[in-house]
Amino acid sequence: MRLSDFGEKEIIKELSMSLDIGDDAAYIRSGDKYLVLSTDMVYEDTHILPQMSWEQKGRLIVTVNLSDIAAMGAKPLAFLLGYGSPDMDYRDFKAFIKGVHDQCDRFKTKYAGGDTNWMPKLTLSGTVMGETKNPVLRSSAREGDLIAVTGNLGSASIGTKLLLERDISPSELGNPVFLKALQPEPRIGEGLFLNHHVNAMTDISDGLATSLRDVAVNSGAGARIDIEKLPVAEEADILATEYDLDSVEHALYGEGDYELLFTFKREEIKVISSELPVYVIGEITCGEDIVAVDSGEEFKIKKQGYEHFRSCPQKT
Numbered sequence: 001m002r003l004s005d006f007g008e009k010e011i012i013k014e015l016s017m018s019l020d021i022g023d024d025a026a027y028i029r030s031g032d033k034y035l036v037l038s039t040d041m042v043y044e045d046t047h048i049l050p051q052m053s054w055e056q057k058g059r060l061i062v063t064v065n066l067s068d069i070a071a072m073g074a075k076p077l078a079f080l081l082g083y084g085s086p087d088m089d090y091r092d093f094k095a096f097i098k099g100v101h102d103q104c105d106r107f108k109t110k111y112a113g114g115d116t117n118w119m120p121k122l123t124l125s126g127t128v129m130g131e132t133k134n135p136v137l138r139s140s141a142r143e144g145d146l147i148a149v150t151g152n153l154g155s156a157s158i159g160t161k162l163l164l165e166r167d168i169s170p171s172e173l174g175n176p177v178f179l180k181a182l183q184p185e186p187r188i189g190e191g192l193f194l195n196h197h198v199n200a201m202t203d204i205s206d207g208l209a210t211s212l213r214d215v216a217v218n219s220g221a222g223a224r225i226d227i228e229k230l231p232v233a234e235e236a237d238i239l240a241t242e243y244d245l246d247s248v249e250h251a252l253y254g255e256g257d258y259e260l261l262f263t264f265k266r267e268e269i270k271v272i273s274s275e276l277p278v279y280v281i282g283e284i285t286c287g288e289d290i291v292a293v294d295s296g297e298e299f300k301i302k303k304q305g306y307e308h309f310r311s312c313p314q315k316t
Contacts, residue, residue, distance in 0.1 A: 024071035024202055027135040036130040038068035044122040049163050049182060051173060054092045056183050057122070058099020064205065065126040066107055066186035067258045071203040072137075073195030074130035076109040076188060081126055084119030107188050134195055136262075141200035141219035145263035145284040150190045150276065152233040153208055154247050155180040157254020158240060166243065177235050184258040190276055194262055197272050201262040207255045209301050215261065216290050225282030225301075227252070227294040252292070252301070 025038035042048065042061050052060070062079060069076045081100060085093075104111040109128070159181030162168055172178065187203075194201060200219060204211045208230075216223040230251045240247035263284055264272065272278055282292075290301050 023135075023137050023139075024068040025074070025130075025135075027072065027132075030131075033131050033133050034074075034135050036069055036072050036074040036132055036135060037127070038065055039125065039127040040064045040068065042122075042124040042126075048122065049160065051163055051168070051178075052182055053099075054095035055099035055102070057124075058096040058101075059103040059183060060099075061124040061126045062100055062103035062107075062109070062128075063184050063186050063258060065128040066103075066109065066188060067184075067203045067205060069128055069130040070187045070191035071201055071260060072130070072132060072135045073191045073198075073201060074132035074135065075192060076107055076128055076130045078110040078112040078129045079104050079126060080112055080128075081114035082117075082124065083114065084117045084123040086118065086120060086122075107186065132195065136191075136195055136198060136201040137218075138200055138202045138215050139218035139220075141215050141221055141263040141284045142265075143221055143284055143286045144266070145199055146266055146269065146280050147212070147223060147225060147261065147263050147282040147284060148272075148278045148280045149204065149208070149231065149259050149261050150187050150278055151257070151259040152231045152236065152251075153204070153257050153259065154230075154240075154251030154254050155233050155236045156184060156256030156258075157181075157207075157250040158236050158245060158247065160254075160256055161245070161250075162239065162243060175235055175239075176233060177239055181256055184256065186258055187260045190260055193275055194260065194264075194272070197268045198262040198264040201260055204257050204259045204261050205255060207253050208251065208257075208261065209253050209303075211261045212301065213290055213303065215263065216284070216288075219284070222285040222287040222289045223282060223291070224285050224289075224298075225292050227292050229279065229281045231279040231281075 025036045027034040027036050048057060066076055101111055155177045159177040200215050202211050202214055212223050232247050232251050237247050291298050292301050
């Protein structure tokens with residue numbers, strides 16, 4: 001058997017038999033706080049769009065790591081970068097490092113160093129450290145909790161598909177849909193605020209359906225969402241109509257939206273909504289079913305979304 005026969009989720013499940021893993025990041029007690037640690041990789045063929053500038057590539061590797069810290073409701077402290085690429089123009093390398101520095105600075109994270117090596121294709125590995133007194137886990141959702149997200153869904157997925165399959169002119173890249181694909185942002189501030197008000201939280205980079213399942217299964221609960229409440233940006237709807245795409249399908253199963261999915265007690269809604277533009281999309285239920293309702297019709301949410309080894313091209 002090969003790793004592709006398992007997929008990323010099953011591999012992690014297997015590793016969890018000997019490692020204490022299963023959340024967006026690891027957390028280790030240190031005095032009266034927890035150190036929060038995460039590592040994430042970016043590879044040229046599977047993560048980087050051809051239209052990305054070198055600065056955007058630098059920002060991306062920081063973002064994908066900081067998003068895991070945000071999902072734990074933690075404050076980022078330091079970032080380490082493992083960099084590998086073929087020989088390249090030094091000006092491009094400097095632009096890349098500027099992107100790393102700028103994104104770290106924006107979120108008050110120390111760019112603390114790392115390693116560089118020759119590689120046949122651009123390969124990046126980030127490691128980030130944060131801290132919190134109260135790590136927010138995926139596994140703490142409770143029956144009756146409301147389910148909400150921090151921003152619109154499907155834009156990054158639609159933007160990625162069009163950038164890969166259509167001839168999008170440079171003048172169009174300022175569209176918020178394409179920007180969400182080319183220049184995602186971690187929800188650090190939102191995560192820090194939500195830390196004090198939510199039961200469970202995760203990021204949605206691998207898709208809403210996948211993230212919702214992660215929370216429900218790890219919490220020993222079910223989930224029910226309302227398709228009509230999924231927040232889809234007007235610009236995404238316009239592009240979806242223009243190119244004959246299903247914006248709801250992308251919102252539910254598309255990847256790349258570095259938003260936060262979280263659950264909370266109903267009485268917290270006024271406090272949360274007074275500080276953040278959040279969107280309530282459903283609730284945690286008893287049992288094991290993970291379902292959606294669309295115009296009164298209920299259906300099970302498919303086990304679909306981005307998953308390494310299963311989603312990447314395979315050599316034969």
